[in-house]
Amino acid sequence: MARDPETIEREIEQARNALAATLDQLGTKADPRKLADQASQGIKAKLNEPKIKFPLIGAGALIGFLLLRKLFR
Template identity: 60%
Template sequence: MARDPDTIQREIEQARDALAATLDQLGAKASPKKLVEDAKVSAKSTLDDPRVKYALIGVGVLVGLLVVRRLFR
């Protein structure tokens, strides 16, 4: 059965609008500024975890002690 040209045109316009909206959403998600901001938030939340914070402090103290030990040998 043949479809009405106006119906086909409307469907094409709806598909085009949906595609444009999807591309806008992808562009916003892939924005370098957004990616950097997301990475900052992720790193900050990871470093705020007490287990990570204290492990990094321990590693820093160990490295500091090794450096001091190496200097005074």
């Protein structure tokens, strides 16, 4: 059964609009600035956890002490 050309054109236009909306959503989700901000916030949150923060401070202090000791020996 043949379909009406106007119906076909309407369906094509609806498909185009749906595709454009999907591409817009993908573009928003894949925005490099947004992804970088999310990664940065995740790393900052992880580094602020006491399990991570205090050992890093200790390691930094130890490295600083060893460098100073080597410089003044």
